[in-house]
Amino acid sequence: MSNIKEIQDEIVDEFEMFDDWMQRYEHMIELGKSLPLIEEKYKTEDNLIKGCQSKVWVHANLEGDRLIFTADSDAIITKGIIAILIRAYSNQHPKDIIEADTTFIDEIGLKEHLSPTRANGLVSMIKQLKMYAVAYQTQLN
């Protein structure tokens, strides 16, 4: 199984094939379609990520020593962004998720989404995934 860094590199490679922003966004929209969807019962107020113009729900559960994320969003681009994050961080050990860096977002040309003041809440999404990892890490200890 690939580790987080390997998956991030794979995503960066994929995005490098595209010449312009339009293709990158189209690819991101495609990736959104493969997002492991959150079960309806988990689409609760508690699982909503704050700080987004669109709604993003994320759920996490531990399988063995690995954290599995599922998510959904009512906006297609946001769905693509969370799909990219989940592809990198899901099915990984909480400790690795906590330690993972996020510079690959910059490398795939989505840097503008990284600004903490952007309304799409990418920073909040990363924070939320890491928070889950921290919470489950303490369970494993």
Place this chain on the structure above:
Amino acid sequence: MKVASTKVNFDVESIRKDFPILSREVNGKPLVYFDNAATSQTPQQVIDAIVDYYSRYNANIHRGVHTLSQEATDAYEQARIKVQKHFNADKSHEIILTSGTTHAINLVASGFSSLLKENEEIIVSALEHHSNIVPWQMLCEKTGAKLKVIPMNDNGTLNMEEYEKLLSEKTKLVFVNHVSNALGTINPVEEIIRKAHNVGAAVLLDGAQAAPHIKANVQELDVDFYVVSAHKMCGPTGVGMLYGKEEWLKKLPPYQGGGEMIATVTFENTTYADLPHKFEAGTPDICGGIAFGAALDYMNAIGFENIATYEHELLEYATEKLLEIEGLRIYGTSAEKTAVISFNIGDIHPYDIGTIIDKLGIAVRTGHHCAQPVMDYYKIPGTVRASFSFYNTKEEIDKFIEAVKRAKTMLS
């Protein structure tokens, strides 16, 4: 170059040259700025007024005996008179310079907390911006007064029959926006004011969205309070106006304590300064006030009738073009509206459209526009809102339409 198709003598190309920002690029494309309802752009004449102030006569006002202070005081007080004349207030001390619309509303709400009694009623409209809902909710919590809401109709107008039913001798205050920020609806404010006055209630109009398009005449309207922000009318951020009838401003207690607002101070007692200084504690945004005056000069030189006529042409043109896009719905279809179009396409999220067209250099607003009750009414998460100003062009609208179509293809 004159724009041939417009009905007014309006040289939009020469006007555009006054706005340095309009020549910049965004994401490699020429900027198309259609977020004017959030904030307007600033002409060179206003930028010059700001630079001139800090370059030549920056000083604190109303106190200094030295020349700079007197020059700054004169310029600031002249700006107040420009504001007074623009809105046709009877007296210059009825103009309180605030940090903006929100500050002005809070000033009035705070003042009324000592005048309102339990079970008295405040009426707001369903079209309000959050800044015109929250202060009144806070006021009601504090005083035990009750908040009543004028419902809206499907086309984004207010239900005036319901308004009449809400009015009674218990009504003390009515707060309505002159123009809805989310939909652009121009509300029938004359009727709202007349009917409120019939039951002895005061009226505050939030003119933030109206002021860039309509020159309100506060005496003719007979409105008790009128509030605006300078940054929506070619002025700087951080400055706005509270107009209040003298009788009301005398009745309201001061909002903040500090310098400027006092006449005499001892540890036993303080007497407050006369209007307008009673409500202007501390050093104000002197430069901002002066620049607000410069912005009014600029807009008046173009003329509000010209502005309204031209913007209406832009509105009609954009509405027609947008409606050609299949699945597009416009929210707020009142016959009386400013150059604002709030829309969605099918079930595409407004955020997605906003993100894609930003990549094409187009700035619009997406989201709930701080008017969640309006979005709840339509059961939508938000809209894409394009808002036009007199410096926009039909060519820009064409680019915007192309961008929206491209976004639709990508997102469907």
